[in-house]
Amino acid sequence: MAKKESSFLNMVLTLLVITVVASFTLASVYNLTKGPIAAAREAARQNAITMVVPEFDRLESQKFLPLTGRDSLEFNFAYKGDELVGVAVGTYTDQGFSGRIRAMVGFYPDGRIVDVVHLQHAETPGLGDKIEKGKSDWSDQFRDFDPATQILRVAKDGGNVDAITAATITSRAYCEGIQRAYETFIANVKTPEGGAE
Amino acid sequence: MSQLKNFTKGFIKENPVFVLLLGLCPALGVTTSAFNGLGMGLATTFVLVSSNVVVSLIKSQIPDKVRIPSFIVIIASFVTIVQLVMEAFMPDLFAALGLFIPLIVVNCLVLGRAEAFASKKNLVSSLVDGLGMGLGFAFALTLLGAVRELLGSGAIFGFSFIQGDGMLVFVLAPGAFIGLGYLIALTNMIKKNE
Amino acid sequence: MEYILIIIGAVFVNNIVLAQFLGICPYMGVSSKVSTSVGMSGAVMFVMTLATVVTYLIYHYVLVPFGVTFLQTISYILVISSLVQMVEIILKKVSPALFQALGIFLPLITTNCAVLGVAILTVQKEFNLLEGVVFAIANAIGFALAILLFAGIREHLELMDVPKGMRGAPAALVVAGILALAFMGFAGLV
Numbered sequence: 001m002a003k004k005e006s007s008f009l010n011m012v013l014t015l016l017v018i019t020v021v022a023s024f025t026l027a028s029v030y031n032l033t034k035g036p037i038a039a040a041r042e043a044a045r046q047n048a049i050t051m052v053v054p055e056f057d058r059l060e061s062q063k064f065l066p067l068t069g070r071d072s073l074e075f076n077f078a079y080k081g082d083e084l085v086g087v088a089v090g091t092y093t094d095q096g097f098s099g100r101i102r103a104m105v106g107f108y109p110d111g112r113i114v115d116v117v118h119l120q121h122a123e124t125p126g127l128g129d130k131i132e133k134g135k136s137d138w139s140d141q142f143r144d145f146d147p148a149t150q151i152l153r154v155a156k157d158g159g160n161v162d163a164i165t166a167a168t169i170t171s172r173a174y175c176e177g178i179q180r181a182y183e184t185f186i187a188n189v190k191t192p193e194g195g196a197e
Numbered sequence: 198m199s200q201l202k203n204f205t206k207g208f209i210k211e212n213p214v215f216v217l218l219l220g221l222c223p224a225l226g227v228t229t230s231a232f233n234g235l236g237m238g239l240a241t242t243f244v245l246v247s248s249n250v251v252v253s254l255i256k257s258q259i260p261d262k263v264r265i266p267s268f269i270v271i272i273a274s275f276v277t278i279v280q281l282v283m284e285a286f287m288p289d290l291f292a293a294l295g296l297f298i299p300l301i302v303v304n305c306l307v308l309g310r311a312e313a314f315a316s317k318k319n320l321v322s323s324l325v326d327g328l329g330m331g332l333g334f335a336f337a338l339t340l341l342g343a344v345r346e347l348l349g350s351g352a353i354f355g356f357s358f359i360q361g362d363g364m365l366v367f368v369l370a371p372g373a374f375i376g377l378g379y380l381i382a383l384t385n386m387i388k389k390n391e
Numbered sequence: 392m393e394y395i396l397i398i399i400g401a402v403f404v405n406n407i408v409l410a411q412f413l414g415i416c417p418y419m420g421v422s423s424k425v426s427t428s429v430g431m432s433g434a435v436m437f438v439m440t441l442a443t444v445v446t447y448l449i450y451h452y453v454l455v456p457f458g459v460t461f462l463q464t465i466s467y468i469l470v471i472s473s474l475v476q477m478v479e480i481i482l483k484k485v486s487p488a489l490f491q492a493l494g495i496f497l498p499l500i501t502t503n504c505a506v507l508g509v510a511i512l513t514v515q516k517e518f519n520l521l522e523g524v525v526f527a528i529a530n531a532i533g534f535a536l537a538i539l540l541f542a543g544i545r546e547h548l549e550l551m552d553v554p555k556g557m558r559g560a561p562a563a564l565v566v567a568g569i570l571a572l573a574f575m576g577f578a579g580l581v
């Protein structure tokens with residue numbers, strides 16, 4: 001089949017048509033998938049919250065700026081009836097081995113940690129990825145950890161946290177993220193009455 | 198070339214990864230497990246088949262000087278579709294493949310087939326070529342992923358054989374290079390004995 | 392201080408080729424000679440930095456405000472292929488010898504996943520423009536480092552007696568694997 005002649009007009013027209021068709025197609029697919037993508041992200045978030053706070057029947061969310069770090073943290077206050085049973089904080093650290101690690105930290109109203117679950121990371125498989133609950137029970141040591149009386153740093157830095165073997169950087173970063181959540185929690189949430197302000 | 202030969206050449210004789218050495222970046226980057234390799238392979242196959250079909254259909258309408266940019270826009274569109282659909286319906290795989298999904302657009306395999314094959318052959322041949330090459334690519338990635346997962350984590354498709362870790366080096370960067378190197382040597386041996 | 396961390400991270404710890412697996416095709420294709428590797432590195436550095444700047448601007452001033460971030464892949468790759476065309480035209484005029492030496496590999500920078508990868512990563516890591524530029528240059532240096540080391544070894548390898556089945560790509564890949572292993576030693580730096 002003969003190709004179209006490469007005149008300037010033809011070239012511009014062809015590229016224009018292709019690009020316009022492509023953009024329209026993509027816009028439609030984008031609209032179709034917008035809903036499911038948002039639903040998938042929301043489901044993941046809800047899942048993480050459920051994992052780190054005691055049973056609740058309603059959530060109230062609020063954002064707070066931490067003392068260090070550019071981005072705000074999302075606080076999810078979990079209520080059972082009128083009683084605050086826990087706060088799930090979406091935190092982050094930029095000191096991971098491969099960039100940002102995001103995690104959900106659950107606090108009891110008095111500031112003790114309920115549990116920590118990772119949300120997103122790019123750490124090394126087999127080493128840093130042990131922060132994942134499914135890959136190892138390393139993160140279980142944060143259950144009932146009380147940052148008021150214990151130090152949220154790896155043992156090497158004088159703290160009470162056991163680092164992952166051969167993944168000190170990841171462990172250190174994870175602690176930094178949890179510490180960020182704790183400090184913001186203390187600064188913004190009244191304890192020990194457990195009432196949100 | 199019969200369509201059957203057209204289809205099967207992608208598996209051993211002209212395997213994109215082991216013989217043509219195309220698409221090495223994702224081959225090395227996502228094959229930490231057999232499942233990831235398979236997922237990436239199938240996503241790439243979708244893009245390859247779709248772009249081959251479209252290019253073959255409109256090839257007479259594309260002026261010669263702008264064919265590469267045109268192919269690129271077409272391929273990039275299908276890659277974006279894969280990105281969006283995956284994020285919506287397969288979020289775990291999407292998170293595992295990460296950066297390498299948009300990188301399908303620069304997978305030399307896809308652009309290479311559009312340029313070398315689809316822009317010259319008819320619709321059916323282009324479709325079959327895309328399917329064969331894509332599945333050959335998926336086969337290569339799944340195989341490399343399986344080797345790395347078996348040696349590195351003592352598991353296959355998520356089923357663990359052993360407690361604890363395997364030879365970790367295989368799920369890390371060096372293992373990817375070395376694993377691929379030996380698989381290519383193996384393919385060379387097989388081809389020689391054919 | 393932050394900039395030093397970005398540089399050390401990109402050149403050594405998370406080397407674009409040996410740790411992130413980006414830029415493998417040109418890495419394997421051009422590295423048989425040190426001289427072509429030098430030329431390729433220079434071209435990559437130029438395209439990578441320019442591409443990162445332009446795509447950054449497009450993302451933050453066009454895609455985001457208009458809510459069309461799903462056009463990221465298409466717009467980025469069009470920018471990169473245009474830049475490569477530009478480099479080709481400039482090289483032809485300024486240094487025809489280098490243009491000849493690089494041959495087919497120049498248009499291949501378009502499909503160099505390293506360039507597109509770095510552009511996407513700059514947005515993902517939420518760098519500002521200056522950090523993005525530093526990041527791009529550092530990654531290009533990392534690419535250059537990896538490819539020059541590799542080329543040096545391959546030139547020697549040519550003179551050795553390699554078993555038949557391993558000749559060419561397999562041996563090269565094993566060498567790359569050992570290089571990657573060595574670079575893993577940098578992990579404790581940052």
